[in-house]
Amino acid sequence: MGAWLQESLTWTNFAIFLAWSIVFLFIVLGFVTYAIYYERKVIGWMQGRIGPNRVGPFGLFQTVADILKLLIKEDTIPRKADRWLFILAPVITYVPAFAVLVTIPYTNSLYFTDLNVGLLYYGALSCISTIGIILGGWASNNKYSLLGGMRSAAQMISYEIPLVISVVGVIMVSGSLSLRTIVNGQGDAFWQWNFLPQIIGFVVFIIAAVSELNRTPFDLPEAESELVAGYHVEYSGFRFAFFMLAEYVYMFAIASLTTVLFLGGWHAPLPFLTFIPGVIWFILKFTFCVFFLFWLRATMPRIRVDQLMSFGWKVLLPLSLLNVFITAIYMELFIK
Amino acid sequence: MEYSNNYVIVAIFIALGILLPVVALTVGRFLRPSKPTEIKQSTYESGNEPVGVGQVRFNIRYYLFALMFVIFDVETVFLYPWAVAYQQLGLFVLVEMLIFVALLLVGLIYAWKKKVLKWNSI
Numbered sequence: 001m002g003a004w005l006q007e008s009l010t011w012t013n014f015a016i017f018l019a020w021s022i023v024f025l026f027i028v029l030g031f032v033t034y035a036i037y038y039e040r041k042v043i044g045w046m047q048g049r050i051g052p053n054r055v056g057p058f059g060l061f062q063t064v065a066d067i068l069k070l071l072i073k074e075d076t077i078p079r080k081a082d083r084w085l086f087i088l089a090p091v092i093t094y095v096p097a098f099a100v101l102v103t104i105p106y107t108n109s110l111y112f113t114d115l116n117v118g119l120l121y122y123g124a125l126s127c128i129s130t131i132g133i134i135l136g137g138w139a140s141n142n143k144y145s146l147l148g149g150m151r152s153a154a155q156m157i158s159y160e161i162p163l164v165i166s167v168v169g170v171i172m173v174s175g176s177l178s179l180r181t182i183v184n185g186q187g188d189a190f191w192q193w194n195f196l197p198q199i200i201g202f203v204v205f206i207i208a209a210v211s212e213l214n215r216t217p218f219d220l221p222e223a224e225s226e227l228v229a230g231y232h233v234e235y236s237g238f239r240f241a242f243f244m245l246a247e248y249v250y251m252f253a254i255a256s257l258t259t260v261l262f263l264g265g266w267h268a269p270l271p272f273l274t275f276i277p278g279v280i281w282f283i284l285k286f287t288f289c290v291f292f293l294f295w296l297r298a299t300m301p302r303i304r305v306d307q308l309m310s311f312g313w314k315v316l317l318p319l320s321l322l323n324v325f326i327t328a329i330y331m332e333l334f335i336k
Numbered sequence: 337m338e339y340s341n342n343y344v345i346v347a348i349f350i351a352l353g354i355l356l357p358v359v360a361l362t363v364g365r366f367l368r369p370s371k372p373t374e375i376k377q378s379t380y381e382s383g384n385e386p387v388g389v390g391q392v393r394f395n396i397r398y399y400l401f402a403l404m405f406v407i408f409d410v411e412t413v414f415l416y417p418w419a420v421a422y423q424q425l426g427l428f429v430l431v432e433m434l435i436f437v438a439l440l441l442v443g444l445i446y447a448w449k450k451k452v453l454k455w456n457s458i
Contacts, residue, residue, distance in 0.1 A: 004341075005338065005341045005342065006338060007338065007341075008338050009338060009340070009341055009344060013341075014344065017341075017344060017345050017348055018348055021345065021348045021349060021352055022352065025352050025356065071360075071363075071364050071367055071368070072364075072367045072368050072369075073368060074368055074369050074370060074371065075364070075368055075370070076372070076376050076377060077377070078377055078378065078379050078380070079374075079377040079378065079379075080378075080379050080390060090357065091354065091357045091358075094353065094356070094357060095350060095353035095354055095357075096353075097353075098349060098352065098353040098356075099346070099349050099350045099353050101349070102345055102346050102349045112345050112349075113341075113342035113343075113345045113346060114342060115342050115346070119416075120416055121346075123412075138391070140379075140390070141379060141390035141391060142379050142380060142381070142390050143381065143390060143392050144380075144381075145390075146390065146391060146392060146394065147392075147394065150394050150395075150398050153398070154397075154398050154401045154402075157401060157402065157405040158401060158405070160405070160409075161405065161408045161409065161412070164412045165408075165411075165412060165415065168415050168416070168419045169419075171416065171419040171420060172419045172422045172423070175420060175421075175422070175423045176420060177416065177420055228380075228382065233380055234379070234380060237364065237368060238360055238361055238364045239361070241360075242357055242360075305455060306454070306455030309401070309453060309455060310453050310454065310455070313404070313444070313447075313448075313453050314448065314453060317408070317444070318441075318444075321437055321441070324415065324419075324437075325430075325434065325437075328422065328430050328433070329430075331422070331423070332427060332430060335423075
């Protein structure tokens with residue numbers, strides 16, 4: 001993709017961009033399908049169960065069957081719901097989830113865009129999904145939905161702050177917001193990746209990212225035992241599927257972003273391993289990040305809502321600010 | 337270097353993002369049944385008849401969190417360009433940023449002492 005970006009825009013180039021974007025859309029949909037299958041299998045194994053194994057060989061078509069079921073399920077909109085907002089909410093949640101993926105570089109030559117404001121673009125767009133979640137909760141005109149939507153919004157805005165401040169250290173070291181420049185600033189050895197020099201930022205980033213994804217141990221918006229399902233109680237069929245899709249597309253985005261910012265992107269962990277192509281390293285690191293999220297879900301219990309809020313503001317925010325100044329002072333003393 | 341090409345792709349991605357739900361829901365309309373009944377369309381409340389209004393009053397604390405979010409998001413807007421330019425700038429901007437962050441931290445400590453961050457203080 002890199003070479004085409006340099007050329008002037010013609011109809012042929014536009015068609016190439018469009019074709020690759022559509023191919024990428026199907027890759028993401030394929031990822032979501034098999035991430036759900038993989039998640040159910042992994043958690044099944046961790047809990048001593050088998051997991052899905054009936055539909056197709058090893059249960060491989062389980063998620064495909066689930067999607068087909070959602071597609072032919074009746075779509076009910078409650079009489080009291082605010083009809084237009086109810087229809088709009090899943091779309092508003094999903095569109096930014098897909099749009100943020102445009103900035104992620106997969107290898108030095110395989111990327112869609114090289115925006116010079118890449119990281120800012122990511123942070124700004126991913127915030128918009130919160131609006132979709134509040135709208136979904138509000139438009140359903142249901143007590144559980146409203147409480148779930150409000151909780152979710154409070155959680156997402158509280159953890160958005162540590163998430164965006166924890167990457168400031170990485171920006172300072174690289175001197176750029178472009179994700180491709182950030183990866184090129186890291187080297188072909190694991191001690192040159194950002195996660196060791198930026199260890200505080202890395203830990204804060206991981207915790208805040210899991211919370212942004214609304215996954216265990218921070219899955220309070222969907223706390224089944226107290227709020228039934230949170231903001232999407234009233235959604236059925238494919239409208240519900242779009243909320244789920246947005247969640248898993250964000251998982252794709254966060255796993256790629258962690259790889260790019262902290263785990264060296266397409267770089268090899270040791271200098272003599274550079275003969276293996278960069279895209280393989282990217283996929284390996286990406287898969288590990290996704291697996292880590294499933295692992296957390298199988299291990300951790302859900303935390304209480306008051307602990308959640310005070311943890312974000314009292315621990316993560318001061319730590320992320322501290323990381324900014326430690327990086328600044330280190331650069332002042334040793335690099336300049 | 338044709339930089340505007342990047343934004344063409346951004347526009348394509350946003351358009352595809354909107355197109356997928358529209359297409360999927362339109363195709364779904366021809367596949368799914370539609371037999372609405374009065375009971376089906378009532379608000380869900382764990383199987384009971386819904387009591388009172390759906391849009392209940394919620395905790396005022398959510399509003400305070402929103403206020404704090406606005407304050408610290410403004411800080412982020414200042415931190416990002418500062419971080420990009422930091423390598424070229426000197427000790428002066430570091431001190432400047434320290435003062436700015438210290439002022440905001442005073443605000444955070446104030447909210448902390450006022451028990452805004454404690455869930456069940458009201």
